[in-house]
Amino acid sequence: xxxxxxxxxxxxxxxxxxxxxxxxxxxxxxxxxxxxxxxxxxxxxxxxxxxxxxxxxxxxxxxxxxxxxxxxxxxxxxxxxxxxxxxxxxxxxxxxxxxxxxxxxxxxxxxxxxxxxxxxxxxxxxxxxxxxxxxxxxxxxxxxxxxxxxxxxxxxxxxxxxxxxxxxxxxxxxxxxxxxxxxxxxxxxxxxxxxxxxxxxx
Numbered sequence: 001x002x003x004x005x006x007x008x009x010x011x012x013x014x015x016x017x018x019x020x021x022x023x024x025x026x027x028x029x030x031x032x033x034x035x036x037x038x039x040x041x042x043x044x045x046x047x048x049x050x051x052x053x054x055x056x057x058x059x060x061x062x063x064x065x066x067x068x069x070x071x072x073x074x075x076x077x078x079x080x081x082x083x084x085x086x087x088x089x090x091x092x093x094x095x096x097x098x099x100x101x102x103x104x105x106x107x108x109x110x111x112x113x114x115x116x117x118x119x120x121x122x123x124x125x126x127x128x129x130x131x132x133x134x135x136x137x138x139x140x141x142x143x144x145x146x147x148x149x150x151x152x153x154x155x156x157x158x159x160x161x162x163x164x165x166x167x168x169x170x171x172x173x174x175x176x177x178x179x180x181x182x183x184x185x186x187x188x189x190x191x192x193x194x195x196x197x198x199x200x201x202x
Contacts, residue, residue: 003117003152005124008088009052016200017085020057021191022116023104025082033078035103035123036132037094038089047087048133054085067103069094075102083116086123088161091134095146095151104152108187110136110154111154121161121184124191129153133160136174137167155193157181 002022010016032054038047044158051064067073070093084107098104105127111117117127122140125131130149134140137160150172160171163184175182182190183198190201 001111001117001193001195002114003111003127003155004190005119005127005155005159005185005193007121007124007163007192008187009050009118009120010057011189015188016057018190018192018201019118021115021182023082024115027188028060028063028081030059031063031065031081032039032059032067032083032085032138033081034069034085034087035067035098036067037088037097038068038091050085050087053197064177069097069101073101075106078106083118083120083176086126088118088123090143091122091125091131091140091145093141095126095131096146097150098126107152119159122157124159124161124185126151127154128158130158132178133158133174133182136160137162155198157183157198159177159183159185159191161185192200 004019004022006015010019036047038065054064069080117187119127125133128151132149154158158178158180160182163186171184192199192201
C-alpha cells in the first residue's frame with residue numbers, strides 16, 4: 001500500500017514534497033481522482049482551491065477527475081487514474097455514501113495495486129478500522145444515523161486529525177477506551193504508509 005494521510009491536505013512544503021516523491025510518473029503524466037461531497041456541503045470553493053493547488057504542482061487540468069459521491073455516481077465508471085485524493089467532510093456521511101456508491105471497493109482495489117491514496121481528515125479516517133475518531137473532540141454529527149462505524153480497515157490504527165495540545169486530555173481518554181493504536185495529526189503533519197512501514201512528516 002501507498003498512503004499519504006493528512007489533516008488538511010498538502011499544506012506544507014514537506015507534505016507537498018512527500019506527495020511528489022510518492023508518484024510513480026512525472027508529475028504532468030499523473031491522473032488524479034478527487035472524491036468529495038462538495039455538493040452536499042456547499043463548499044465547492046475548497047475543491048476548486050484543491051484543483052488549483054494540484055495544477056500549480058504540475059498536474060494537468062485535464063488529468064483531474066471529480067467524483068461527487070453525494071450524487072448518484074457509480075464507482076465502476078471511474079478507472080485509469082494514478083492518485084486517489086479523498087477530501088474531508090462529514091465522516092459518517094462520507095462512509096455511508098462511499099459504501100452505497102461502491103467507492104469502498106474501488107479504494108481497496110486501488111490500494112492493492114500500490115497506487116497513491118491521499119486522505120484529508122475524514123478521507124484519512126475511512127482508511128482506518130473504524131471511524132470512531134469522528135465521535136471524539138469536536139465530533140461530526142451522525143446525519144445519516146449510521147450504526148456500523150466499520151471503515152475500510154486498510155491500516156491497523158486510528159488517525160485523529162486536527163490535533164492540538166488543547167485536545168490532549170480528550171484524545172488521551174479516547175485512546176484509553178479504544179483497542180486500536182491512535183496516531184495524532186496536527187494540520188501541518190502527515191503520515192506516509194508504505195506497506196507496513198509508517199513515517200510521520202512534521
